[in-house]
Amino acid sequence: xxxxxxxxxxxxxxxxxxxxxxxxxxxxxxxxxxxxxxxxxxxxxxxxxxxxxxxxxxxxxxxxxxxxxxxxxxxxxxxxxxxxxxxxxxxxxxxxxxxxxxxxxxxxxxxxxxxxxxxxxxxxxxxxxxxxxxxxxxxxxxxxxxxxxxxxxxxxxxxxxxxxxxxxxxxxxxxxxxxxxxxxxxxxxxxxxxxxxxxxxxxxxxxxxxxxxxxxxxxxxxxxxxxxxxxxxxxxxxxxxxxxxxxxxxxxxxxxxxxxxxxxxxxxxxxxxxxxxxxxxxxxxxxxxxxxxxxxxxxxxxxxxxxxxxxxxxxxxxxxx
Amino acid sequence: xxxxxxxxxxxxxxxxxxxxxxxxxxxxxxxxxxxxxxxxxxxxxxxxxxxxxxxxxxxxxxxxxxxxxxxxxxxxxxxxxxxxxxxxxxxxxxxxxxxxxxxxxxxxxxxxxxxxxxxxxxxxxxxxxxxxxxxxxxxxxxxxxxxxxxxxxxxxxxxxxxxxxxxxxxxxxxxxxxxxxxxxxxxxxxxxxxxxxxxxxxxxxxxxxxxxxxxxxxxxxxxxxxxxxxxxxxxxxxxxxxxxxxxxxxxxxxxxxxxxxxxxxxxxxxxxxxxxxxxxxxxxxxxxxxxxxxxxxxxxxxxxxxxxxxx
Numbered sequence: 001x002x003x004x005x006x007x008x009x010x011x012x013x014x015x016x017x018x019x020x021x022x023x024x025x026x027x028x029x030x031x032x033x034x035x036x037x038x039x040x041x042x043x044x045x046x047x048x049x050x051x052x053x054x055x056x057x058x059x060x061x062x063x064x065x066x067x068x069x070x071x072x073x074x075x076x077x078x079x080x081x082x083x084x085x086x087x088x089x090x091x092x093x094x095x096x097x098x099x100x101x102x103x104x105x106x107x108x109x110x111x112x113x114x115x116x117x118x119x120x121x122x123x124x125x126x127x128x129x130x131x132x133x134x135x136x137x138x139x140x141x142x143x144x145x146x147x148x149x150x151x152x153x154x155x156x157x158x159x160x161x162x163x164x165x166x167x168x169x170x171x172x173x174x175x176x177x178x179x180x181x182x183x184x185x186x187x188x189x190x191x192x193x194x195x196x197x198x199x200x201x202x203x204x205x206x207x208x209x210x211x212x213x214x215x216x217x218x219x220x221x222x223x224x225x226x227x228x229x230x231x232x233x234x235x236x237x238x239x240x241x242x243x244x245x246x247x248x249x250x251x252x253x254x255x256x257x258x259x260x261x262x263x264x265x266x267x268x269x270x271x272x273x274x275x276x277x278x279x280x281x282x283x284x285x286x287x288x289x290x291x292x293x294x295x296x297x298x299x300x301x302x303x304x305x306x307x308x309x310x311x312x313x314x315x316x317x318x319x320x321x
Numbered sequence: 322x323x324x325x326x327x328x329x330x331x332x333x334x335x336x337x338x339x340x341x342x343x344x345x346x347x348x349x350x351x352x353x354x355x356x357x358x359x360x361x362x363x364x365x366x367x368x369x370x371x372x373x374x375x376x377x378x379x380x381x382x383x384x385x386x387x388x389x390x391x392x393x394x395x396x397x398x399x400x401x402x403x404x405x406x407x408x409x410x411x412x413x414x415x416x417x418x419x420x421x422x423x424x425x426x427x428x429x430x431x432x433x434x435x436x437x438x439x440x441x442x443x444x445x446x447x448x449x450x451x452x453x454x455x456x457x458x459x460x461x462x463x464x465x466x467x468x469x470x471x472x473x474x475x476x477x478x479x480x481x482x483x484x485x486x487x488x489x490x491x492x493x494x495x496x497x498x499x500x501x502x503x504x505x506x507x508x509x510x511x512x513x514x515x516x517x518x519x520x521x522x523x524x525x526x527x528x529x530x531x532x533x534x535x536x537x538x539x540x541x542x543x544x545x546x547x548x549x550x551x552x553x554x555x556x557x558x559x560x561x562x563x564x565x566x567x568x569x570x571x572x573x574x575x576x577x578x579x580x581x582x583x584x585x586x587x588x589x590x591x592x593x594x595x596x597x598x599x600x601x602x603x604x605x606x607x608x609x610x611x612x613x614x615x616x617x618x619x620x621x622x623x624x625x626x627x628x629x630x631x632x
Contacts, residue, residue, distance in 0.1 A: 017439075020437070020438075020515065021438065021439045021440065023514070023515040023516070024431075024432040024435060024438045024515060025432070025440065027428040027429070027431060027432050027515070027516075027519070028428065028429055028432050028444055030424075030425045030428060030429070031425050031426070031428065031429030031448070031484055031489075032429070032444065032447065034425065034480075034483055034484045035447060035448060035451060035484065037464070037468075037469060038461065038464070038465065038469075038480070038481060038484075039451040039455060039456075040451075041456075041464050041468070042455065042456030042457070042460035042461040042463075042464045043454070043455065043456045043460070044456070044460070045456045045457075045459065045460020045461070045463060045464060046456055046457070046460060048459055048460060061467060062463050062464065062467045062468060065463075111352065111355070114348045114351065114352055115352065117340050117344075117345075117348060118345065118348060118349070119340070119345065123349070126356075127352045127353070127356050129618060130356035130359050130360055131352075131355060131356050131359050132618055133359055133360060133363070133614065134359050136540060136610050136614060136617065137544070137607060137610070138543075138544035138545075138546060138562050138606075140544075140546050140562045140563075140565050140566045140606075141562070141565070141603050141606055141607060144366060144565070144599065144600065144603040145362035145363065145365070145366055145603075146362070148362065148365050148366050148369055148382050148600070149362070149365075149382075151381075151382065153381070154377055154381040154382045154596055155381065155382060156365070156381065156382050156383065156384075158381070159380065159381035159382070159383070188358060188359065191355070192359065196622055200622060220340050220344075245453065252547065253546075253547070257566070276457065276458050276459075277458060280458060280459050280462070286459045286463075289457070289458060289459045290457055290458075290459040290460060292457075293455075293456075293457025293458055293459070294457060296457070297453075297454050297455060297457065300453070301453050301454055304453060
């Protein structure tokens with residue numbers, strides 16, 4: 001109170017600026033500290049990738065473990081490429097991602113366009129609500145949904161197979177159908193979300209463009225081709241660059257929960273992420289696990305940079321950075 | 322009068338500029354089928370959870386069970402302490418985690434939106450770089466567990482998910498598109514401190530964006546099982562999702578509970594609902610989401626739309 005009564009000497013401009021920056025820095029502090037502790041500090045742990053990581057029994061702190069572990073150079077990476085299923089795992093990771101980027105984009109964009117075409121808006125709204133629902137569920141719950149159909153003893157499909165006199169498929173022990181099952185599960189959960197994103201972009205398009213086009217005699221097909229799709233281009237490309245950057249990563253929950261961590265399915269379900277987890281938790285090989293995730297990071301990093309620079313060369317506006 | 326003519330005009334226009342009937346029917350069939358696929362599995366699981374164990378043993382999981390039963394739910398609510406405990410854990414983690422993560426997100430993204438903040442570029446990069454590069458599972462696990470003490474406690478379920486660079490992008494973009502910078506200058510001239518400006522002026526303006534972030538975070542915390550799998554060993558700390566996951570192949574928590582109740586009851590374990598209990602647990606997890614769903618959808622759609630603007 002009394003402060004306002006006494007005319008204070010106005011602080012210099014430089015001081016005020018400094019003070020403002022310091023206060024804004026204090027706002028950033030909690031997030032920045034979190035980033036330092038949980039994201040930047042672990043980055044130093046990458047050295048484990050080049051070590052035969054052993055617990056230093058005298059005083060097993062993380063630092064001591066790292067200091068007292070032997071260096072093995074690139075041996076951990078070598079292992080990664082020489083084990084019998086490393087090829088399958090890399091093929092699975094990149095293959096599923098590539099397929100799903102294409103399928104996901106094509107289906108979501110077509111669904112969004114279809115929704116925008118419907119004349120009854122409440123019907124469109126109802127569709128949108130229903131298809132968005134699976135996105136809100138965890139893979140744990142979703143894996144139960146799938147199990148209701150595929151369970152070897154009680155599952156609906158197995159029961160029907162028995163009824164029709166066909167030999168029941170042991171879904172959780174045969175790897176062959178899993179590429180399709182995983183694709184269906186992925187699309188089931190994520191299409192609604194991407195559809196809504198694209199639909200939001202379509203609703204943002206100025207309707208007078210469509211009116212002008214229809215007056216000029218363009219039919220709906222031409223309108224979609226010359227107005228809707230060009231408008232969606234930027235968003236498609238941004239989402240594309242982002243998913244290309246994650247082409248060596250996968251949704252851990254999908255590949256771990258949905259096939260229920262079943263060994264016989266690994267040829268079709270093992271991806272780098274589940275490998276990293278299993279190498280660490282099940283077979284207790286931190287070195288190989290770290291090597292695998294370092295490889296993921298490096299490859300992902302270069303994929304983003306490459307995809308972005310290609311896009312920038314073709315169409316500067318659409319690039320991410 | 323005027324509205325009538327507008328109606329007629331728009332009607333005529335929509336007729337000129339709309340799709341023909343066969344196309345519309347085709348679209349309805351495609352989208353309708355997909356929507357069915359989206360919700361039928363959930364309905365199926367609800368039906369199984371209300372099916373009696375005998376019916377399941379007899380004809381398996383079916384849309385038309387021979388006998389309905391409330392046993393699974395009765396059992397879930399009366400006999401299993403583990404479920405109540407997990408329900409409490411999930412709600413606790415979701416509420417506390419959401420509050421803290423939203424606070425941290427708003428505090429971090431606000432300076433990034435301030436063009437007059439000296440270190441803006443640095444901290445933007447500082448945050449976004451972690452989306453491109455990281456230490457990976459093993460170093461993160463060791464650092465969290467050994468250095469930060471995130472093991473077998475609530476912190477282990479909350480702290481690792483407190484901050485999400487993607488949410489920072491959404492929030493900052495929301496500030497950019499909804500908060501006029503003049504307001505901040507005006508507030509500063511009026512002598513408002515930075516924190517005061519943020520919480521009294523900016524936060525109320527950016528409410529829809531904050532709601533979006535809050536809902537995304539709440540959803541992430543409610544659906545969390547990975548952190549529990551990594552860091553939690555004590556059963557009383559299991560969140561719902563992890564409890565369900567643990568019962569995937571064995572109903573061990575059930576039998577363990579029965580053993581504690583006494584020997585004469587343990588022979589009843591055979592008659593306890595098992596198949597339908599698993600499904601009832603799945604339904605119990607989804608029910609809170611289903612209730613929150615309308616709010617979720619409305620906010621997330623409007624919030625993400627803005628979040629998708631480049632910048």
